[in-house]
Amino acid sequence: MILIADSGASKTDWRVINQKGEIGQHKGIGFNPNYQTAEEMSNELQDDFLLNLRDKVETIYYYGAGCGSQKNRLQVTNALKSIFKSAEINVDHDLMAAARATCGYQPGIACILGTGSNSCDYDGEVIIAKRPAPGYILGDEGGGAYIGRKFLQDFIYEEMPEKLREKVIDKFQLDNQIIIENVYQRPFPGRYMASFCRFITEHISDPYCYMLYYNSFQDFFKKHVMKYKDYKKKPVNFVGSIAFHNSDILRSAAYDAGIHVNLIIEGPIAGLTLYHQELL
The missing domain is CATH 1.10.720.160 (Transcription Termination Factor Rho, Rna-binding Domain; Chain A, Domain 1)
Incomplete structure (x- = not known):
């Protein structure tokens, strides 16, 4: 059984997939190791949905805000280990979630436009380049x-x-x-x-x-997308509420900049579920 998490500061989307490919879902509290200790996160994980799965889950794929450093990933791993003691735990940052959810196993540029912004160049397996994300x-x-x-x-x-x-x-x-x-x-x-x-x-x-x-999206293209090699030849995908709810303007700004926009989705959890289903 696989457990997938997409976690932000305010909420976490959970998906569980059993060997038959059946999917369960749950929304819970959000986590961020920049502001929480492993012990604090462990206490918040005392959720009936998760506790009922603790002896069944074999592998966890957790994607979250604040998980860019090894130190923070270890904090999240330790928190999850307190519940899922025998599971294999994989912790990665939200940029990898965006890449896997929108690109799957194909190359492309993945972007996040939510409260903040971020981007990466993805080869279908790993992130090969990314731009600085210095915050608001x-x-x-x-x-x-x-x-x-x-x-x-x-x-x-x-x-x-x-x-x-x-x-x-x-x-x-x-x-x-x-x-x-x-x-x-x-x-x-x-x-x-x-x-x-x-x-x-x-x-x-x-x-x-x-x-x-429109102008803000153009600023994003100049600072992010246009910095990647062969950006005009690659599909550019977006995750996040700002991109999703203003997709017409985003596509128009991209067209004017010579950028091919492929997918625009509000959140990555559905794409991550499809991505990890292939691993069963």
């Missing part, structure tokens, strides 16, 4: 935090259309001080900035909102 202050081009930051900058400097600015004030009771407090004094500023993307998408018929996405 120095990077995250095309991601929700990046788009939201530009939106809030334009609000503060009064550089967005006045009618749209009035709608923002009316909906969020927003002013410059509230923005400053949320960005500089409260936790998860990236998540806060990204939260405005829903409003931007709801007003996508406004040329300002459309171009905010």
